[in-house]
Amino acid sequence: MRKIMEQHKEKPEILMITQQSLQSENFKEILSRNTGTKITIIDNKNVSYHELIPEKYFLLVDFSVETPSDTLVYLKDNEKVLGKIMLNLGHDLDASELASWPHVKGIFGPNDSMEKLCQGLSAIISGENWLSRRLLDQLVNYYKGKEVHHVVEPAIEVELTRREVQVLQMLKEGGSNMEIADSLFISEHTIKSHLYNIFRKIEVKNRTQATSWAKRNL
Template sequence: MAKNIYARTLYFLCEDKNAQYPNVERIEKALGLPIPKMEPQEFMLAMQQHKHKILLIDHNDYQKLNSAIRNLPLSNKIFETVIFNVEKRLTTDELLSFGNLKALFYRNDAIEDIAYGCGEVINSQNWLPRKVAAQLLHHYRHVIDSQTAPATVDLTTREIQILRSLKTGASNIQIAEDLFISEFTVKSHLYQIFKKLSVKNRVQAISWANQHLMS
């Protein structure tokens, strides 16, 4: 594959960056691009620095990684995820746990196909199996149809977005970066949200969101 068509980098999230990962090496060779390794500690540092990254994850090692960092915060939208080596069809909840899932590959998928899909993700495309895409589409349609704010509270779309970000524990700076707005604008929205919900602080707003909004 031509290297100059790619502008973004794919990182392999692993327990030990000095270990050998034959499948990743094969993907790297077929893709024609280096895939830097990233350990959980580096992942957390990248999260704190708000650097947008694409993470390649071996599903077979996911539980170990999740144990290394309790509740691995993949749901943070600053990370796009590519999952490979999946043995069987995942539930919708499992798919959602990977946050901004861009691609999924099964254990019997050819290395060349995985590499090609990874290349498409690097070029800002999605590469999900049809059934997986259908699962996610069904879920988000349900969210839109049934999980809006109660009619008694007149929240804007942006205010609902910010409330959902609060539920994940995001700071004002994180919310600002995720939504591409200023921190001052976030504070202004929070003031209006607190006023509309008749709450005094973030904790009370999060409590309201937990009762009325899905993540």
């Protein structure tokens, strides 16, 4: 037991977003025991997850359950996150989808074995990536294409109101709709209206893309 505790202290923690259940608790214990890493479950419906966030962590996202976008964006774009790991991803990602998840360290499908998952997590915690060569090649080509596109395309002027800029800044910092509304002393409905207008102006489809845009441009 003492040896396991010492291992946990040496390694960064893993936060696992999934549905809290006896099955997920057993799954967590198996992963923790085989990787020597502390793993904390964040229930996908828990609104009080902020108090569970450590100083530094890897984020393990279970795609077999639905997680509120506010929670997901906050945890995956938090400055404390060392890397993201996708679990039970049931489809192949293209490069643009993968690029919307910066610092992804590994992807595991629903048919991957426990042995492969533990092996991959151990490698990731040690500083390696667990991504296929095909995906890495796609990413390289994707970013090369973006660089060329950036050179040949002129900058596009986007006219945002002062309030829209404030909302984007807070979105960039991981604020939920409710947190942004409280900070600006306006209703959550008004925040949703601002976000609708922002998405239209900067030509994005969701919060993740808007956050990425804000990080590049604000």
